[in-house]
Amino acid sequence: MTLKIDGERLWSRLMDMAEIGATPAGGCNRQALTDEDKRGRDLFCQWAREAGCEIRVDAMGNIFARRAGRNKDAAPVISGSHLDTQPTGGKFDGVYGVLAALEVIESLNDHDIETEHPFEAVVWTNEEGARFAPAMIGSGVFCGEFELDFAHAIADKEEKTIGSELSRIGYDGDEPCVPFPIQASYEVHIEQGPILEAKDKPVGIVTGVQGMRWFDIVIDGSPVHAGPTPMEMRQDPVRALHKIIDRIYELTEKRSPDSRATFGDIIVSPGSRNTVPQQIKLSVDIRHPDENTLEAMEKEMRQVAIEEAKHADVDLKIDVIWRSSAVAFNQNCLNDIRRSVEVLGMPHIEMISGAGHDSVYVSKVAPTAMIFVPCERGISHNEAENADPAHLTAGTNVLFYTVLNSAKRIGVS
């Protein structure tokens, strides 16, 4: 008999959790550290306790529900995501990853399976960054990306801080928020994009997360009258702008299919139809899953911008707004997932995540990888977010087999 998780229990728990903060349009509003978030956390802890777990809460409110292993000193395998949502969020983003991990615990119990390593289902605090910015703050402090004091002092629009809200809802835990030895960390998540659905695959093995870099390219010319000034006597920033955009598209397409370039905002000043612009500010967002390639893209972007500015006889400045490194997930973790899809005969593809997740930070302190399942029409951060129960079951079965492997199921080699 093949071991399987209980897809119906998983689905009914997803629907129970979705009741908390349910919106009229069928979504969820369960923002971090609100009363709704507290009720969601309480429900998770109740289920985990009923499944025999021991629960720890750390100083950032991250929750760890542990199913014991044969060797209590062995480093645990962990899996989880987040329970907080966007203000008009869906039922699956984050929640699925938490409840899939809990379902693995239930299934280990159902099948009376003992593992060498403990297994923990994890809830990370404030992944969304909707009420408290930045995003992924619970996993970020855990992994040393942010200081605890800095995180506790972050305030929402009503000046309520993470620290005070944690204690108000009773999730300012005793455990220090620092990394401990972890055997492996897995996160299952809806894709939040259209690729799996388009390829008709229930499972994506996520090998890494795109790196991204944001810039403002500021081009200065001189504003002159559109009529009397001959073309060759102008310092026109638009002459540089269109060439720069064109050449950034070119250098991006040269590195396809994984490269991205987006110019989401162009501000022309003073913005008058019969005056050559004084200044143009161009926002640039470039992405690639390989850090070296992304570095090369930035270098080439700078080169072409300088060349074209010189050519058009205008001034140029490039401001760095934000850089987020590309993440390559751990090969051993990926191999455990690959073995699981093989054993299960699960159709799948390997892919890169276009969005950030708690696993980006966790991967700094533990061997980490992710599993994606499709979401309807790629829609997420939206009340219409939807997923097929069969896909959610498939992804959780892959997680189950992966945990059997990496937590070392006793009696099976």
Ligand SMILES: [Zn+2]
């Ligand atoms: Zn999420």
